[in-house]
Amino acid sequence: MISVYLCGIAVVFCFITGTSLGVWAAHSSVVSAIVRPINDTLQTIPLFVILIPFVMLFKIGDFTALLAIIIYAIVPSVRYAEHGIRNLPSEVIEASKMMGSTRMQLLFLVKIPLAMPVIMLGLNQTIMYGIAMLVIAALIGTNGLEQIVFIGLTDGNMGKGLIAGISMAIIAMIVDRITKTISEKRSEALGLTIK
Numbered sequence: 001m002i003s004v005y006l007c008g009i010a011v012v013f014c015f016i017t018g019t020s021l022g023v024w025a026a027h028s029s030v031v032s033a034i035v036r037p038i039n040d041t042l043q044t045i046p047l048f049v050i051l052i053p054f055v056m057l058f059k060i061g062d063f064t065a066l067l068a069i070i071i072y073a074i075v076p077s078v079r080y081a082e083h084g085i086r087n088l089p090s091e092v093i094e095a096s097k098m099m100g101s102t103r104m105q106l107l108f109l110v111k112i113p114l115a116m117p118v119i120m121l122g123l124n125q126t127i128m129y130g131i132a133m134l135v136i137a138a139l140i141g142t143n144g145l146e147q148i149v150f151i152g153l154t155d156g157n158m159g160k161g162l163i164a165g166i167s168m169a170i171i172a173m174i175v176d177r178i179t180k181t182i183s184e185k186r187s188e189a190l191g192l193t194i195k
Contacts, residue, residue: 003144007130010069018074022081039075047136065137073129080122084115120183131172
């Protein structure tokens, strides 16, 4: 259960923070110029290397794993939110402005709802990144399914590791199907295609 809690807390934090940052970056070229190289760096760093600074600062444990998952999994939320807002049809934005929408109305009633299918894909990828990092976080002392996978690998107990690994894969597949279905339904309701 700790796997679900760790990943769930990290994903909620990443989705809220990352989407907010992505929306801000979509409206500000300065923020985008700062965020983009950070995202690029976080995506190219090997997963094991991300653990090092957190282990040095916070020692081994669940909190350290949570921070590592957050740092790794926040990237898709930022990228997809920025992409979704930046690539909205300009005609819809212009029509909304001509009808007298304020900036807040334009953002919350037009841009974010229209970008929601892409933002939901960002949530999907954030969850997948979180689960991927969760398995690596077993190296720093978490006690969920990921630890069973790690113990199975180190002890040569393939059955134990395989069952835990398949369980994590099933969780990932279920969440993937749910978020993709929500995204596709929202996209169909808006008459949009996801690029």
